[in-house]
Amino acid sequence: MATHDDSRSPQKKAADDIPIYSAENLQSNMKSIYYSRTFLSIIGGVVAGIWGISGWTGFIVYFLVMAFASLGLALKAKFSAHKYFDSWNRVLFDGFFGGLMSFVLFWTFAYDIVHIF
Amino acid sequence: MAEDLVLDTAIRDWVLIPLSVVMVLIGVLRYFVGKLMRSSQTADEKIVKEGQLIIRARNLRAAANFIPAKSFRLRKAYYTNEENGLLHVPKGQATNPQAQMFSDPNMAMDMMKKNLSMIIPQTLTFAWVNFFFSGFVAAKIPFPLTQRFRAMLQNGIDLSTVDVSYVSSRSWYFLNLFGLRGLFSLILGDENAMDDTQRMMQMGGFGMDPTKSLSAEKDSMEIIQHEWALPKMGQRAEEVLRKFVKQ
Structure with missing residues (x-):
C-alpha cells in the first residue's frame, strides 16, 4: 500500500467551514488509493484462484480484500x-x-x- | 453443474496462456507506439491563451474567500465585465469549431492517428485470435452464471448444452480486453489507465467550442458568493494558540 503522504497535504478543520485543500496533493493521494486497490485486487484474484475458491465465495473474498484495503489505508492515514x-x-x-x-x-x-x- | 468437461492441458499451454500474454504485450506495445506517434504539436497561441485564462479564472474562483471583498470585486470585474472583460466573448466572434478543424489539417490528422492507434491493434488481435484460436473452450469462470451470459461468454462456439460458465477463446479475448486495464495502469503509469474510455469521451466531445467554456466560466464567476475568510481565521488562530499554551 503505497499511500503517499505529503506533509503539505490538504488540511481541513471541522470547526470552521472553509475547506483548504491542495488539489494536487489530494489528487495524488487519490491516485495512490486507486493504485493500491488495483494492485490488491489483482493479487487477491490470483490468490483466490490458486486456492481454488469458486462460486460466490470469491466475491466475498473480493469484498474482504477491499475492506482490508480500506483498513490499511485508514491505518496509513493514521485514522485522521x-x-x-x-x-x-x-x-x-x-x-x-x-x-x-x-x-x-x-x-x-x-x-x-x-x-x- | 450437470457435467464437468475435461479440458486438454494443451489448451491451457497453447491457448489460454499465450492469449493472455499476447494481450498484455500488445497493450504495452500499443502504449509505446502511441507514445512514438504522438506528434509534438505546436499549439495555437490563441487556444493556449484561452486555456490559461480559464485556469486563472478557476483559481480565482477557488481562492475567492482568501482575498478581501474589494480585491475580489476588482478581479471579478476584470474577468467578467461586459465591455472588455477577459472572459467576455463578443457576439459573432465565436468561431465555428467544425470549420476550424477543416482549415487545420494537422488537427484532423492527429485525431485520425489517435483513432488508428486504438483501432488497428484491436482489429489485428481480434483477427489473430479468430484465426488461430477459434472454437476452443479455453477457460471456465469459477462462479455460476445465468443463461443470459451465454452469448457473451461463449461467443464462437455454438453448443447449447455446455455449461454457461465455460468461456470460449474469443470471449476470453474480450474479458482480457476489459479486465487488463487495471494491470496496465499499474505497469504503464496512469497515462494509460483511462485510455479507451477516455478516448471515446474525447471523440464525443471533439469539436468542442472553446468560447463556450469561456462563457461558462464567466457565468459561474458571476454567481459566486464572496465571503472573506480572514475574520474566521482570527478565531482559528486563537484556538491553535490556546492549544499551544495549554500544553
Whole structure:
C-alpha cells in the first residue's frame, strides 16, 4: 500500500467551514488509493484462484480484500482522514468496485490454470 | 453443474496462456507506439491563451474567500465585465469549431492517428485470435452464471448444452480486453489507465467550442458568493494558540 503522504497535504478543520485543500496533493493521494486497490485486487484474484475458491465465495473474498484495503489505508492515514482527504468516504469506498473486473479476470485465470485442466 | 468437461492441458499451454500474454504485450506495445506517434504539436497561441485564462479564472474562483471583498470585486470585474472583460466573448466572434478543424489539417490528422492507434491493434488481435484460436473452450469462470451470459461468454462456439460458465477463446479475448486495464495502469503509469474510455469521451466531445467554456466560466464567476475568510481565521488562530499554551 503505497499511500503517499505529503506533509503539505490538504488540511481541513471541522470547526470552521472553509475547506483548504491542495488539489494536487489530494489528487495524488487519490491516485495512490486507486493504485493500491488495483494492485490488491489483482493479487487477491490470483490468490483466490490458486486456492481454488469458486462460486460466490470469491466475491466475498473480493469484498474482504477491499475492506482490508480500506483498513490499511485508514491505518496509513493514521485514522485522521481529513488530513489527507476531504472525506472519509474517499478512504473507505473510493474505487471499491473499480478493481472487480481485474479481480475476476485474474481469479479466473489462476483458477483455470491450477484447477480446471 | 450437470457435467464437468475435461479440458486438454494443451489448451491451457497453447491457448489460454499465450492469449493472455499476447494481450498484455500488445497493450504495452500499443502504449509505446502511441507514445512514438504522438506528434509534438505546436499549439495555437490563441487556444493556449484561452486555456490559461480559464485556469486563472478557476483559481480565482477557488481562492475567492482568501482575498478581501474589494480585491475580489476588482478581479471579478476584470474577468467578467461586459465591455472588455477577459472572459467576455463578443457576439459573432465565436468561431465555428467544425470549420476550424477543416482549415487545420494537422488537427484532423492527429485525431485520425489517435483513432488508428486504438483501432488497428484491436482489429489485428481480434483477427489473430479468430484465426488461430477459434472454437476452443479455453477457460471456465469459477462462479455460476445465468443463461443470459451465454452469448457473451461463449461467443464462437455454438453448443447449447455446455455449461454457461465455460468461456470460449474469443470471449476470453474480450474479458482480457476489459479486465487488463487495471494491470496496465499499474505497469504503464496512469497515462494509460483511462485510455479507451477516455478516448471515446474525447471523440464525443471533439469539436468542442472553446468560447463556450469561456462563457461558462464567466457565468459561474458571476454567481459566486464572496465571503472573506480572514475574520474566521482570527478565531482559528486563537484556538491553535490556546492549544499551544495549554500544553
